[in-house]
Amino acid sequence: MKNKDLISIADLSRSEIEEIFQVTKDLKEQHMKGFDEKCLSGKILGLIFEKSSMRTRVSLEVAIVQLGGYAIYQSQTEINLGKREAIKDVARVLSRYLNGIAIRTFGQNTVQELAKYATIPVINALSDLYHPCQALTDVYTILEKFSTLNNIKIVFIGDGNNVAKSLAQTCILLGTDFHIASPKGYELDTDFIYELKKLANGKNLFHVHQDPKDAAKNANVIYTDTWTSMGQEAEAEIRRQAFRNYQINADLLKICAKDVKVMHCLPAHRGEEITDEVIDGERSIVYDQAENRLHVEKAILKLLLLR
Numbered sequence: 001m002k003n004k005d006l007i008s009i010a011d012l013s014r015s016e017i018e019e020i021f022q023v024t025k026d027l028k029e030q031h032m033k034g035f036d037e038k039c040l041s042g043k044i045l046g047l048i049f050e051k052s053s054m055r056t057r058v059s060l061e062v063a064i065v066q067l068g069g070y071a072i073y074q075s076q077t078e079i080n081l082g083k084r085e086a087i088k089d090v091a092r093v094l095s096r097y098l099n100g101i102a103i104r105t106f107g108q109n110t111v112q113e114l115a116k117y118a119t120i121p122v123i124n125a126l127s128d129l130y131h132p133c134q135a136l137t138d139v140y141t142i143l144e145k146f147s148t149l150n151n152i153k154i155v156f157i158g159d160g161n162n163v164a165k166s167l168a169q170t171c172i173l174l175g176t177d178f179h180i181a182s183p184k185g186y187e188l189d190t191d192f193i194y195e196l197k198k199l200a201n202g203k204n205l206f207h208v209h210q211d212p213k214d215a216a217k218n219a220n221v222i223y224t225d226t227w228t229s230m231g232q233e234a235e236a237e238i239r240r241q242a243f244r245n246y247q248i249n250a251d252l253l254k255i256c257a258k259d260v261k262v263m264h265c266l267p268a269h270r271g272e273e274i275t276d277e278v279i280d281g282e283r284s285i286v287y288d289q290a291e292n293r294l295h296v297e298k299a300i301l302k303l304l305l306l307r
């Protein structure tokens with residue numbers, strides 16, 4: 001991979017994404033046979049997390065350990081990034097101890113600054129803007145289920161947030177149509193859409209809807225995420241009102257293709273963006289998707305940290 005960091009999907013090429021998927025497949029097959037190559041023996045990954053996490057933290061820690069390495073976790077209370085110490089000093093010092101850093105934070109500029117001054121790979125483990133490890137996992141999971149991305153209608157219902165943005169970029173870079181339905185005021189922002197269209201390179205792959213029923217028509221994949229992301233808690237009640245018709249429920253599934261698969265990055269807010277019936281139902285691939293975080297992150301770590 002030409003970039004030493006994984007900060008945004010837009011920094012990757014189509015062939016780099018395909019390489020991540022190939023390595024994921026190989027590592028997952030090995031793992032299922034009871035073998036994990038120790039290609040990162042002795043390598044140490046630092047995890048700097050300024051927001052809560054279950055999947056990302058645990059899957060990254062398990063990933064590095066299964067490949068022979070080790071992880072060190074630093075919460076915001078410990079590292080107090082930018083307050084106790086300048087980000088550039090954190091980056092410079094950690095680069096002398098570690099072999100890679102995964103960071104979960106608020107501003108994308110924090111991830112960028114850390115990467116600018118670090119001499120080791122920096123992985124975006126979620127920012128307000130992007131969630132690239134999630135999106136790579138999502139599309140890998142879709143490929144696993146359908147064996148192709150050709151003629152697969154992928155629809156995101158909900159907020160034009162970090163998860164939607166990274167998923168949109170991944171679909172577009174791989175030449176796949178991406179549909180999104182968001183309530184007024186919560187759409188993908190115009191600057192992002194402008195950049196996304198540049199990624200699409202003249203192809204008409206990006207489709208915006210306001211009505212979730214319109215978007216869901218014949219969908220093969222229907223995806224949602226929380227109405228209120230981390231850091232937006234003060235807006236939760238207003239958002240609950242704005243998003244109340246943007247729920248994946250049994251009625252919406254009737255409009256989708258018969259073989260529709262339901263996805264959610266988790267954590268889910270059952271009864272809000274998705275019903276119990278749907279997330280626990282036979283169309284849900286949510287837990288396979290969550291499992292694949294581990295396999296995809298192993299591939300990312302192998303490709304970035306082995307250089």
Ligand code: CP
Binds near residue numbers: 052053126266
């Ligand atoms: N999907 C995801 O990133 O989950 P966590 O917030 O639990 O890490």
Ligand code: NVA
Binds near residue numbers: 163228267
């Ligand atoms: N959009 C959510 C994703 C959580 C994994 C958030 O940023 O809180």
